[in-house]
Amino acid sequence: MNLIDMHVHTSDSPDADIHAWRLVQKGIENNLGAIGFVAHLDLNPEDFCYGSFNAEGYNESITLARNEAEGRISVSNGLEVGEPHMYEEQVKKLVDYSNYDFITGALHSLEGIGMVLGKEVFADGDPFDIVEQYYADTLRMVEISDIDILAHMGLFRRGLALAGLSSDFNELLLWPDTVERILRVIIERNIALELNTSGLRRKEKITYPIPGILERFRELGGTLVTIGSDTHREPYIFYGLQEGRELLAANGFSGSFFYRNRKPERILR
Ligand SMILES: [Zn+2]
Numbered sequence: 001m002n003l004i005d006m007h008v009h010t011s012d013s014p015d016a017d018i019h020a021w022r023l024v025q026k027g028i029e030n031n032l033g034a035i036g037f038v039a040h041l042d043l044n045p046e047d048f049c050y051g052s053f054n055a056e057g058y059n060e061s062i063t064l065a066r067n068e069a070e071g072r073i074s075v076s077n078g079l080e081v082g083e084p085h086m087y088e089e090q091v092k093k094l095v096d097y098s099n100y101d102f103i104t105g106a107l108h109s110l111e112g113i114g115m116v117l118g119k120e121v122f123a124d125g126d127p128f129d130i131v132e133q134y135y136a137d138t139l140r141m142v143e144i145s146d147i148d149i150l151a152h153m154g155l156f157r158r159g160l161a162l163a164g165l166s167s168d169f170n171e172l173l174l175w176p177d178t179v180e181r182i183l184r185v186i187i188e189r190n191i192a193l194e195l196n197t198s199g200l201r202r203k204e205k206i207t208y209p210i211p212g213i214l215e216r217f218r219e220l221g222g223t224l225v226t227i228g229s230d231t232h233r234e235p236y237i238f239y240g241l242q243e244g245r246e247l248l249a250a251n252g253f254s255g256s257f258f259y260r261n262r263k264p265e266r267i268l269r
């Protein structure tokens, strides 16, 4: 089975710089069976990508990418919505979700605390308080948001590592109730758990979520998983997909999923 990457940013997002059609070429070169594009849709003024989303431009990029693909690779268009539990009403006034193949919910920022992907918030507060809040907000997000995929759960490890702090702990042991509740809610609501491999290329050298959470998700009956490299630019294109796939297999998952028209599909070619 070919690799599937369900978290690839195109130059339509201000923090990424490779055209979608070029990523399709790269995907074919790298033997990918399917590629899921996302554009950042952030309505939090603190966010670097705040207000950058342009539906028309993104749509044009996807059309060019599909033309380039010519059936050699499946192309899916998605959105990465920042903090949908806080901004979804406004987001839905801007875009029609039915125009997209999938919607991911991404927690980049905590209410009243700030962005967790940078080191700043970890300079002042107790890191464990922040992580505890991160999981409380994640639970809220998956309980109420209209999303298909929970993106990069555990992204705070990037901020911790940048702040020079250790992230070598298991949150399942620290806050078992909240973390398990999140996993149960996504199973109930048919939301996929993304295995984001971008942490493997960073200092923290671990996936989001950590393998222990993946294992618990499977034990609780979870089967819906996606793999995403969170590609933004060279040289890290599709980084860690193979390792992600092996990690899924090692934890008893029979494959990962692709989305079309907001429905999960297994790709077996
Ligand atoms: Zn993100």
Ligand SMILES: [Zn+2]
Pocket (backbone or CB within 6 Å): 007, 009, 038, 080, 230
């Ligand atoms: Zn992303």
